[in-house]
Amino acid sequence: xxxxxxxxxxxxxxxxxxxxxxxxxxxxxxxxxxxxxxxxxxxxxxxxxxxxxxxxxxxxxxxxxxxxxxxxxxxxxxxxxxxxxxxxxxxxxxxxxxxxxxxxxxxxxxxxxxxxxxxxxxxxxxxxxxxxxxxxxxxxxxxxxxxxxxxxxxxxxxxxxxxxxxxxxxxxxxxxxxxxxxxxxxxxxxxxxxxxxxxxxxxxxxxxxxxxxxxxxxxxxxxx
Numbered sequence: 001x002x003x004x005x006x007x008x009x010x011x012x013x014x015x016x017x018x019x020x021x022x023x024x025x026x027x028x029x030x031x032x033x034x035x036x037x038x039x040x041x042x043x044x045x046x047x048x049x050x051x052x053x054x055x056x057x058x059x060x061x062x063x064x065x066x067x068x069x070x071x072x073x074x075x076x077x078x079x080x081x082x083x084x085x086x087x088x089x090x091x092x093x094x095x096x097x098x099x100x101x102x103x104x105x106x107x108x109x110x111x112x113x114x115x116x117x118x119x120x121x122x123x124x125x126x127x128x129x130x131x132x133x134x135x136x137x138x139x140x141x142x143x144x145x146x147x148x149x150x151x152x153x154x155x156x157x158x159x160x161x162x163x164x165x166x167x168x169x170x171x172x173x174x175x176x177x178x179x180x181x182x183x184x185x186x187x188x189x190x191x192x193x194x195x196x197x198x199x200x201x202x203x204x205x206x207x208x209x210x211x212x213x214x215x216x217x218x219x220x221x222x223x224x
Contacts, residue, residue, distance in 0.1 A: 008030065009022065010030070011033040016042070017030055017039075017046055020046060020047045020211060023207075028057060029048055032055065033058070035118060036125075037131070040150070044157055047060050047210060049157065049159075049191065050122075051114055052119075053118035060207060064204065065197060065204055066204075066213075069181050069185050070178070072200050074174060078174070081170075086139060087137040088137070089138075089171065091134070091135055091136075092133055095132065095133070095134040096124055098135075098162075099115065099134070100120065101143065102162045103160075104162075105163075130224075132149065132151070134148040135175055135176045137171055137172050139165055145162060146169065151224045152217075152222075154186045154216075154217040155186070155220075156185055157191070158188065158189060159191075186213070186217045187213050
């Protein structure tokens with residue numbers, strides 16, 4: 001394990017992930033390691049997540065974006081969509097399709113995505129192990145929206161969402177939020193606050209506050 005300038009750590013095989021407090025100002029904590037199920041679970045329980053696979057990079061931004069469980073903001077237009085119920089909503093019916101749709105979704109004109117084939121495979125393995133989950137929105141049998149993320153104890157990390165029909169990703173997120181509230185989850189992580197997550201009620205908290213909440217949440221029994 002080798003420290004570089006800015007406190008970034010290069011990981012050798014078998015090294016544990018470092019403390020998030022060692023992060024650079026941009027949130028980068030470490031480079032290297034692997035994307036095994038065990039490594040990903042270690043990362044999420046320590047407040048880290050991967051943002052690339054070649055090389056593998058581990059991040060812990062400060063501040064951190066979170067949504068209050070059970071309190072996702074529903075605008076008037078979104079409330080109308082929810083009342084009209086144009087989509088059939090399911091859980092864990094097609095994780096692979098959801099993550100692939102998220103990977104191919106346009107992001108503000110970007111031509112590439114952080115969700116590489118290596119990351120898709122890693123999260124699919126995490127889903128097979130019961131630690132990653134998806135919510136799907138269907139319309140006439142076609143997948144039109146969804147969200148996926150990672151669950152540990154009473155903690156859920158929202159990773160990405162997509163839509164191919166009006167409000168479909170937001171409908172998926174609202175259903176996810178309601179499910180988490182019913183199951184007693186206490187922390188819903190959205191990593192970074194964007195214009196979309198802000199409209200849904202996301203706020204920023206300090207890394208220290210986040211890690212304290214995370215420690216309590218992951219220490220709870222599995223709640224999914």
